[in-house]
Amino acid sequence: MTLPAAPSGIHATALVDPRAQLDSSVTVGPYTVIGPHVRIDAGTSVGAHCVIEGHTSIGRDNRIFQFNALGGIPQDKKYAGEPCELVIGDRNTIREFCTFNIGSPGDLGVTRMGNDNWIMAYVHVAHDCVVGNQTIFANNTTLGGHVHVDDWVILGGFTGVHQFVRLGAHSFTAVSSVVLADLPPFVMCQGQPAKARSMNFEGLRRRGFSADRISSVKAMHKALYRDGLTLEQAKLQIAELTQKHPESAPDVQMMLLFLEQASPQRGIVR
Template identity: 55%
Template sequence: MAATNIHPQAIVDPKAELAEGVSVGPFSIIGPNVRIDAGTEVGPHVVIDGHTSIGKNNKIFQFASLGAQPQDKKYAGEPTKLIIGDNNTIREFTTFNTGTVTGIGETRLGNDNWIMAYVHLAHDCVVGNHTIFANNASLAGHVTIGDWVILGGYSLVHQFCILGDYCMTAFAAGVHKDVPPYVMAAGYRAEPKGLNTEGMRRRGMSPEQIERVQHVYKVLYRQGLAYNEAKAQIIELAQSQEEVQVFADFFAQSTRGVIR
């Protein structure tokens, strides 16, 4: 393992915990309650503050701000957290805030995510694994993002929304309700615009599995059913179709209603 490499013009608090192989570029500032695991690269002019834990082999580009206080007027200095997993790419001018005691107390980013410039993760957001957030995508507080989700550039997600696994938003989508798994959403008040079939193929789903998901889409959006009726049918299908179970799990969490 390579030695820790801290540029002489970086400011790292003596209480911060940096594992072997961490590098910190010039003019970056690392606060006292920060932990960074092996192999993570922190570029120049990065600020990492708060009770922030960063995993292995992340690449953090210049001018990122990680672990700052949440933008919540009720916040009163509580020791809430930001937790970042492994193998993430975090590009320029990104802002990730810590959680709040009125939420889950922490903001979380999973593993293998590709976060482009100017992305904002607000307090108490939970982001899964293998996501792509294009430039200027922003999450309000308490948002939950599943695995393999793609957010188009300038997408905005309202607080407390849930975006299911494999879903995708178009450029400048305004997400005001929950987005089911696999669904593509577009528009200022986002509406369903088909399925992310290419994403399903890339993840190795068979034509038969994709066809079953397409049937679920028709039940939810094309058969004129009331939401609760469509939901009940899909939950029943999930009992025998593994690829549909992700919809049942999504419905169990959804609280804001689903885009339709």
Template identity: 70%
Template sequence: MAQIHPTALVDPRAELADDVVIGPYTVVGPQVRIGPGTTVGAHCVLDGRTTIGRDNRIYPFVSLGLPSQDKKYAGEPCELVIGDRNTIREYSTYHIGTVQGGGVTRLGNDNWMMAYTHLAHDCVVGNNTIFANNAQLAGHVQVGDWAILGGFTVVHQFVRIGAHAMTAMCALLFADVPPFVMAQGQPARARSMNYEGLRRRGFSATRIAAVKAMHKALYRQGLTLQQAQQRVVALAEQYPEAAADVALMSDFLAGVDAQRGIVR
């Protein structure tokens, strides 16, 4: 049976795997589902239509699955879905989605979420990301795989952060951050590409050269965004080994909102 501390309040309708651990004074609501190997610390609140996968570590004072702070939310049956092997540190708050945004807030697998992180309604976070302390996402934000958000990063609603991107401490994002880009400032500007992070993830010299070429097209050659997109697409023939990386950038740029644009 699940190891539930005597002071915890777990609704009998909640679905807990046999080896789940629930710490002291934690409250688990009736629509919560928790997978095998997950541990929940003391003084947590898990409520709403919340699904938590396997082998997650949830530290004390975390709040998951409460209604969004969107004033349009009217009690519709929306969800929070958390994948596997995530670490969620103290005082983090993740809300359910809204019908206007698809109804689901989603955190993927193998993410390292430090203290006081916030996922507002309808956010979608990929896999293997790192959110440093107090990284905050407004509603409808999308974060790609392997992205790193520095401490106190604040992201405006509907902004997208591409895979392998990185933000510096106290970055303030009003525009999309393309894949591989390092951004810093208030408002944030593109400073470079995340070359060292790519090396650590096993990117070859050829793939990194392709990323450098994409950086030049976006930021060094005075091109419009549309012109830069065309230049990026052409790089697939020049760097066939990096075709997937070029496609990642090209697909991201194709989805940029004309009014929001990208960090410059």
């Protein structure tokens, strides 16, 4: 027998703690469990058989499909019950069987996802990860703890990203890539461990990059990966690109800042 949905949009079989803060427009599917410290803003839909717990805040107009587990404690033996958080922005699509953990006291205590991200099935986002906007995570993508993913990143299916690794804006991983070092902006990588193969030129064209900006990205790729330069030499050559490609100044600055902040222990994907 199918039970009717409650007038509020919360199915009669869902267990929503009375202390949870749900906008009146939120819909919740059958057999979903929502804990006392959860907040969900207007227009978000939550499918059947989900568990949303912990100190979790979810923004507007998200589509959360069935069988997701959001806001669970971190997979960190040091965690001792501290009130850490999971914060999800607006207009994200989260497909089936994803797991997003709250942060840990060893970092900022927050796992954060921005806006307009497309998250496919079986994705794991570990504690203290920071995900930007407009990303795509294909099926079975796994982020270790403390990973930072910038805007417009695309991760191919079964990609694994080591803890504390950073992925620069517009970067791209092929299927089954294992990313053990920081991946600079625009770079496409593949392999186990991942190696740089090209730049994400097609993605940049689709996002409206001009021919001049794409030429600058090609020159950055050449300096980093084809000219046999050290990283310091490559940075000097990249810095000079704004003279020939003035329009690309923000892209060049983004690349240089990323390279300056690259992990000295892990380096960059080369």
